Amino acid sequence: MLRFSLGVTRMDKIRDDHSVCGLRGSSVDLSCSYEHPGTQTVTKSVWFIKERAGAEPVDVREDEEYQGRVQYRQSFQNDCSMKITRLRERDAQTYRFRFYTDGGEYTGEPGVTLSVTDLKMTVSDTDSGGKDLMCSSSCTLPNNPTYIWYKNGQPVSDQTSNELHLHIRAVDAGSYSCAVRGYEELCSPAVCKNFSLNLSHCSYYICSVHVSKSLNSSRVSQQLKVPLHVSGVPDQNSCWNVSYSTQTICALTGSSVDIHSYYTFSGQQSDPQPAWYIRFAPQDKELTAADGRVEFFSDRANMNILRLKHLTESDSSEYLLRLKAPYWNRTHSSAGVSLSVTGRRNVF
DSSP states (O other): OEEEEEOSSOEEEEEOOOEEEEETTSOEEEOEEEOOOTTSOEEEEEEESOOBTTBOOOOGGGSGGGTTTEEEOOOSTTBOOEEEOSOOGGGOOEEEEEEEETTEEEEOSSOEEEEEEOOEEEEEEOTTSOEEEEEEOSSOOTTOOOEEEEETTEEOTTOOSSEEEEOSOGGGOEEEEEEETTOTTSOOOOEEEOOOOOOTTEETTEEEEEEEEEETTEEEEEEEEEEOOOTTOOOGGGGOEEEESOSEEEEETTOOEEEEEEEEOOTTSOOOOEEEEEOOSSSOEEOOTTSTTEEEEOOSTTEEEEEEOSOOGGGOEEEEEEEOTTSHHHHTTSOOEEEEEEOOOOOO
């Protein structure tokens, strides 16, 4: 929190945390409070980024980059806190608070530097041959967050730290991602882990077996190829997955909704092309941006967002993300998101 003590002609900073870290797509609070002499009356207050020569700085709320995403809280007297929602990478700036009185103007220096980060996953080998997954960010997130781990789009129970250990077991194979609790829709890019058997001379689970035979008192080595049957050996299909931040959405007519989807695929394949579909019988219909009410976004790896605008009740349906040919059959059977659109009704 920023706290300011004011003299008549200058502002003395009592405490300044200097920096705040926020997760892209989440919200962040720049907490602030100030004091001023009781003989002065505050006439105006602003948060701003840049000074302007010979002019007052631009209020962040009036900057088109921040339209609809900034709130001045002022929940108590002399509260100067600001909240920024739906954080973007370019929001990483130094923000300063200034207020004006009938006795002068006062600015908090040096301000608060906001860093914006994504979650990422790193993988390291363990001495036992397993894998350690770590969910990390480029700056320290506030409030000691707890984490949620997902395997093939489903939460991994009893895992709240930013580390996950995988053993050398076929059951552990699959796609993994992580998120901060409270912002489950802001998953990290997923990684796919397949555990291969460490067998010498093996290829595609067909092994070369050396058999020694005795012929006329001399030994001859013969190489035979036999199929190796191992229970539970994973295949690349375990890496293909489509999941959503929610399975059901209810919205009012005339409003807009964003549907978030995440997908993983085998690293041995070229990047697939995602596409959104609406459920129709007998064949699903692909959505296109040619319809002015449909938009697509992808601001991070392995994530795709469908935005539907100016909703009507006829938009009520199931919406699905699919990976286009030649990978269609990898994800065509997964369920989508059910959207229900309802009109406004007066209750008497």
